[in-house]
Amino acid sequence: MIKSALAIFTTLLFIHAGLAPANAQTTTTAKKTIVKKPVAKKVVAKRTVTTTKTVARGSLNNREKLVRKVSVVKGKRHVSYQRVSAAPSVSPVPPVMTAGDIAGLNMTPDPLALRSNVALVVDPANSQVLFEKNSAVALPIASVTKLMTALVVVEARMNMEETLTVTDDDVDREKHSSSRLRVGATLSRDDMLHIALMSSENRAASALGRNYPGGLPAFVAAMNAKARSLGMMETHYVDSTGLSSQNVASARDLAKLVVAAYNYPIIRQYSTDPKYMVEPSGHALQYNSSNRLTSNKEWDIGLQKTGFINEAGHCLVMYTRIEGRPVVMVFLDSKGRLSHVGDATRMRKWLVEDQPKNLTRVKMVRADQG
Structure with a gap:
C-alpha cells in the first residue's frame, strides 16, 4: 500500500514537471487508464546570412x-x-552572301585590299581608267538607282512645284524599309527629288516614278531607254527606288551615268547637300546626307549617291576632284556599313601619294577578263 502510494506520488510529480518516468508510460486510476505521450520541444533555427x-x-x-x-x-x-x-552550343548565323560573293568576285585580289568586290576609277575628261576591279560585271546597285530616277525626272521637264502625295503604293513591301514620310504626306516634286538624292528617301523616289506620265511602268521604261542611250548595256531597271535586287548595272555603266547626271546643276546640288529641311503636310523634318564625305572639307565632291540592300552590299558612286583633276569613283558590293567610304578614302590617298604614276593610268587584273 505504501509502495502504491509512493508510485502515484512520483507519477504525479513527473506529470507536473511535464515529464514521465522512463518505466511509467501509463497511470492507472480506479476508473480508467490514461496514456501520456512525451511533449516535443520546439526548435527555433538560428538565422544565417549567406x-x-x-x-x-x-x-x-x-x-x-x-x-x-x-x-x-x-x-x-x-x-x-x-x-x-553546359548550355547547348548554338551555330552562328551565316552572313548574308551578296550577289558578288555568289559570283566569286570576293576572290579577286587588289593592292589596296579594298573591301568592295567591284571598283572603278576613271578620268571623265578622257575616259582613262586609273583603277579597275571587276568593272564589267553587272550587280545589284540598290539606291544608286535613284541617280537614274533623278536624271529621268529632270530631263522630263516636269513641273517641279507640283505637289505629290505619298500613298500606300509607295510603302516598301519588299524589303520593309522604314520611311519618315507617312502615307498621306505631301511635298513638291522638287523636295521629293532633293531628299531622294541626298538622303535616299525610298517613298520619295517611289512617288516620283508613280507620278510620271503613264505611271511607274512608263517611268521604268524611260529609265531603261535612257540607259541604252548612254551605252549602259549591262544595266536594267525594274523600279525607281533600287529596293529590288533586279536593278543591276556594271561599274563601267555607272561611270557613264555619273558623267551624264553631272551635267545637271540640280542633281549636283541635291546629291551633295549635307542636310535639308522639308515640311510634309506642315510638319518640319530635317534630312541628312547618306554620305558623310559630303561634310568632309578634305573632299571636293561634285555629285554622289550611296546605296545598300543585302544582295548589293554597300555601294557608292562619286564625281570628285583629286589634286584638281576630275575623277569618277565607283564602288560596289562593299562589306561593312562604312566600308565603301573607307575604300574611297583609301583610293584617294593612293592616287595622291603615288602621283603622277597613279593619275596617269593604272589598270588592275580583273575577274571579268575577255
Whole structure:
C-alpha cells in the first residue's frame, strides 16, 4: 500500500514537471487508464546570412562545366565546386552572301585590299581608267538607282512645284524599309527629288516614278531607254527606288551615268547637300546626307549617291576632284556599313601619294577578263 502510494506520488510529480518516468508510460486510476505521450520541444533555427558568388571555371567536356561557388556564412568564406550541364552550343548565323560573293568576285585580289568586290576609277575628261576591279560585271546597285530616277525626272521637264502625295503604293513591301514620310504626306516634286538624292528617301523616289506620265511602268521604261542611250548595256531597271535586287548595272555603266547626271546643276546640288529641311503636310523634318564625305572639307565632291540592300552590299558612286583633276569613283558590293567610304578614302590617298604614276593610268587584273 505504501509502495502504491509512493508510485502515484512520483507519477504525479513527473506529470507536473511535464515529464514521465522512463518505466511509467501509463497511470492507472480506479476508473480508467490514461496514456501520456512525451511533449516535443520546439526548435527555433538560428538565422544565417549567406552570400553566394558563382564563377564559371571552364568546360570539363562538351556537356558539363565546373562551377566554383563562393559562400559567406557568418563572416566565414566557403568555396565549393559543382558540375553543371553546359548550355547547348548554338551555330552562328551565316552572313548574308551578296550577289558578288555568289559570283566569286570576293576572290579577286587588289593592292589596296579594298573591301568592295567591284571598283572603278576613271578620268571623265578622257575616259582613262586609273583603277579597275571587276568593272564589267553587272550587280545589284540598290539606291544608286535613284541617280537614274533623278536624271529621268529632270530631263522630263516636269513641273517641279507640283505637289505629290505619298500613298500606300509607295510603302516598301519588299524589303520593309522604314520611311519618315507617312502615307498621306505631301511635298513638291522638287523636295521629293532633293531628299531622294541626298538622303535616299525610298517613298520619295517611289512617288516620283508613280507620278510620271503613264505611271511607274512608263517611268521604268524611260529609265531603261535612257540607259541604252548612254551605252549602259549591262544595266536594267525594274523600279525607281533600287529596293529590288533586279536593278543591276556594271561599274563601267555607272561611270557613264555619273558623267551624264553631272551635267545637271540640280542633281549636283541635291546629291551633295549635307542636310535639308522639308515640311510634309506642315510638319518640319530635317534630312541628312547618306554620305558623310559630303561634310568632309578634305573632299571636293561634285555629285554622289550611296546605296545598300543585302544582295548589293554597300555601294557608292562619286564625281570628285583629286589634286584638281576630275575623277569618277565607283564602288560596289562593299562589306561593312562604312566600308565603301573607307575604300574611297583609301583610293584617294593612293592616287595622291603615288602621283603622277597613279593619275596617269593604272589598270588592275580583273575577274571579268575577255
